[in-house]
Amino acid sequence: EAQVTQNPRYLITVTGKKLTVTCSQNMNHEYMSWYRQDPGLGLRQIYYSMNVEVTDKGDVPEGYKVSRKEKRNFPLILESPSPNQTSLYFCASRLTVDTEAFFGQGTRLTVV
Amino acid sequence: GESVGLHLPTLSVQEGDNSIINCAYSNSASDYFIWYKQESGKGPQFIIDIRSNMDKRQGQRVTVLLNKTVKHLSLQIAATQPGDSAVYFCAVPQTGANNLFFGTGTRLTVIP
Numbered sequence: 001e002a003q004v005t006q007n008p009r010y011l012i013t014v015t016g017k018k019l020t021v022t023c024s025q026n027m028n029h030e031y032m033s034w035y036r037q038d039p040g041l042g043l044r045q046i047y048y049s050m051n052v053e054v055t056d057k058g059d060v061p062e063g064y065k066v067s068r069k070e071k072r073n074f075p076l077i078l079e080s081p082s083p084n085q086t087s088l089y090f091c092a093s094r095l096t097v098d099t100e101a102f103f104g105q106g107t108r109l110t111v112v
Numbered sequence: 113g114e115s116v117g118l119h120l121p122t123l124s125v126q127e128g129d130n131s132i133i134n135c136a137y138s139n140s141a142s143d144y145f146i147w148y149k150q151e152s153g154k155g156p157q158f159i160i161d162i163r164s165n166m167d168k169r170q171g172q173r174v175t176v177l178l179n180k181t182v183k184h185l186s187l188q189i190a191a192t193q194p195g196d197s198a199v200y201f202c203a204v205p206q207t208g209a210n211n212l213f214f215g216t217g218t219r220l221t222v223i224p
Contacts, residue, residue, distance in 0.1 A: 033211070040216065041216070042216040043212075044214075059211070090155050098205055101146075101156075102158070105155050106154070106155050
């Protein structure tokens with residue numbers, strides 16, 4: 001089954017404690033992205049990758065890092081999480097820039 | 113910059129009626145449009161897409177209409193069912209980049 005898998009689904013952490021949210025896709029897509037979803041603000045892109053070792057900032061990249069060492073995986077790293085990064089995060093992948101994106105199930109992160 | 117907006121944040125319809133959800137976009141160069149459905153606790157799920165060389169496309173119980181003159185698209189759901197209750201987003205790829213601009217969503221509630 002074609003899918004995007006994120007882990008964990010839920011995470012509560014403390015300010016400043018580094019964390020990683022993993023994302024993996026099995027569709028051999030080149031394009032992968034991370035979004036955060038906040039009430040009233042919709043989905044906003046954090047970072048994206050157009051291929052292995054090629055990443056770039058989205059609309060809200062501050063406080064986040066990503067890596068793309070292999071095509072299927074695109075982890076999101078928060079080196080020093082802060083409460084304003086409490087949000088619902090989605091990983092997405094797509095074949096090309098003008099095809100639909102497939103989303104993971106989401107990771108609800110709470111930073112206290 | 114580019115933007116996408118949905119006309120109504122909420123919409124309630126009786127089961128069996130037709131639903132119409134509207135969306136406006138700002139960039140006249142946009143040539144691909146996507147509708148997503150997001151159920152509670154899940155990631156956005158692709159419903160239907162349309163390219164700018166078409167003004168109408170039909171799927172199973174859903175129809176998307178595109179009016180490029182006024183930069184407006186709509187999603188029509190026929191014979192709305194309780195399982196259609198969700199938040200619906202239109203999304204427009206950013207021209208020349210791996211980013212999807214999402215509207216803030218319309219929450220559709222189906223009344224049994």
